[in-house]
Amino acid sequence: MLNKFFIVLINFYRKFISPLLPQSCRFYPTCSEYAVECFQTFGFFKAFFLSIYRIIRCNPLSKGGYDPVDKHAH
Secondary structure (H helix, E strand, O other): OHHHHHHHHHHHHHHHHHHHOOOOOOEEOOHHHHHHHHHHHOOHHHHHHHHHHHHHHOOOOOOOEEOOOOOOOO
16 A cells, blocks of 8 residues: 555656656666565565655766665565
8 A cells, every 4th residue: 555655656756746856866767667566566664664765865966877676585
């Protein structure tokens, strides 16, 4: 239930807020795509932790690059 709520919240951000901001994500998939995939794959707490950790790593000092969700991580 919480996972679906956060997916809706992220999709709202992607549709209405993100287009108003300059593109700044240094990763592929983008941080919001990564977060949605986490919430679709894992339970709430793991998905939330992975999403926040990804957002923290997405900063001007990061190289970025390809960083998919590890669906086999336990």
